[in-house]
Amino acid sequence: MPRTAEEIAAGLRERIHSGELQPGDRLPTMEALVEEHGVNRQTARTALTILKNEGLVEYKGGRAGTFVREKPATRMVRARAMERDNLGYYSGANVQHWRLVEGTRTEVGEEPVPADIAGYLGVEPGTPVVARKRINGDPDVPAYRQLTDSYLHPDAVAAVPVIAGNSGLGGIYDRIEEWARQPISWEEEITAITPSPVETAALLMPPGVPLLRVIRTSTVKVDGRQLVVEVNDIRFSAEVFSIRYPMTRRGEAKWPVQPASADFYTS
Template sequence: MNGPAYRQIAADLRKAIERGEYPEGAVLPKITDIAVSHGISKQTAREAIAELEAEGLVEVVRRRGTVVRARPVKRRLTRSRQVFRDELGYYFDPTAQSWRALETPTISWGRPPKDVALMLGGGPDDDVLVRDRVMGDPETGRAMQLATSFLPAAIARGTQLAEGDTGPGGIYDRLEEMGHSPLAWEETVGSRMPTPAEAERLHLAKGVPLLRIVRTTTGPDGTVLEVNDTRMSADEFEVGYPVTRHPSAQHHAGGSAADRHVT
C-alpha cells in the first residue's frame, strides 16, 4: 500500500460508496470485519471510518453502525444582485422569501469577530449591537439559516434598532429614517466549518461546512452601517446568479477561434 494504511482503506470504501455498492442509508461493514478483511488493526479501521465521517460521507449511528449519509439535492439560492421587498420587509433571495424567524431574535452588545470589526471600521474591542436570528420553514419549524447582524454602537444605541421588534421594514427602514438613505449593499460568498452550536442548530452532519454569505450595508457617504453574516448548510444549498453580456461581449461576425478566449 502507498501512504498510511487507513487512507488506503478509506479510499477503497469511498470508491465503493461512489459506485453505489453502499447506497444512501446502507450500513458499512463493522470495524472488526474491516480489520479482518484488510489485514489491519481495529484502530486503523477506526481511523479509516473517521476520515470518511470527517468528509461527511458517513455517520456513526448508535446501535446501527456506520451509515452512508443521504446527500440532499441542493437548492439554489439565486443571487440576482437585487434587493426585494414584500409586505413584511426586505429580502435578498426569492428562495428564502417564505422563511420566517423561528425564535425571538437575540439582542446583545459585544465584541464582533475580527473580520467583522474590520468591515465596520472599528477596533476589535469596540462594542457593537448583535442581532441573531434563526430563519426557517414556519410549517415544519426546520432551521434553514442563521443570520447575525452587527451594527456600530454609535448608530444603534438608544434606538429602535436595539429592540426586539424593529417595526415594519426592519432595520433597513429604520436606518433610512435616521438619515442614511439611500442604502446600498454588497455581498461576498465563502465557507467555513461550523461551531458545535451552529452544527447542532442546523442539524449538520460531521464534516459538512457552512455556506457563508456576508453582506455589508452602507450609507450614501460610504459608511458601513451593518454587517450581516448569514450561514446555512453547504450540503443543502449553493449560490447561483445570472450571467449577462457586457457591451464589450457583443457578438461580432467573423474572426477566427484564435481571436477569442473563454475563461
C-alpha cells in the first residue's frame, strides 16, 4: 500500500535524528522516493516540504536536491542580569557591545497593545500605547540578533513624555528612575513561540526554528501602587541562543537541609 507523505517524512526524520543521515547529507530525490514508496511526485514533494518546514532539511535548488540542514555547533549562552556602563543599562555582559542592526532604526509610535502584553502592562487589550521597536545585534556576527519591542504604560508616558521620543543619555530606564526617584525592579518570563514570517526574515532564520521569547517587566512604586511602566518583548532564535541563570536555594532547601523523611517515588 502506498505510504502517506507524513509516513515518508517520519521515516526520513528518524534517519536524521538517529544520525544515519548527517548534516550536509543529500536526501533521496523525489524520483527515488516515488519508486521506493510507490507514491506520486506530489506526495514525495509534500514529504520533503514537511521536513523543510520543521527546519530539518533545506532545498538547494535545481539538480542539487535536498540536504540535511547544518545547524550551529554551539549556542551562545545568554546570561540574564541587568548591568550598566557609560551608555546605561544592558542585559548581560555578552550583549554589551550590541548595537542597532545596520540599516535599521528604533521605530517609535502609538499602536493598540497586543492582548498578551496588555495583561502584563495592566491595561485593556487594544489600548493605544507607545511602542518602541528595534533590531539589535552583534556587529561582527550577523546571526546574533534579536527583536526588542518595548511597550510603555500610558501613565508613565503622561508623566515622562520624553520616553515617547528621543529619551536622551541612558535611555528610557534612566528617565523612569529619575521620575520615580527609585530603582526599577525587573522580572523576566521565558517561553517559546513559533515565529511569524516577518520575524523569521528579520532574524535571518530558516523555517521551522522556534523563537525564545523573554518578557521583561519594569516596575516602580508610584503613589503607593506598583506600576508596570514598561513591558519588553524580546525574541531571538532558539537554535542560535540558549538562556542560563543560577538556581537559588529557598525555604527548606537552604543548607544545611533536614534529612528526607518520605520516598518520592512511592508517596
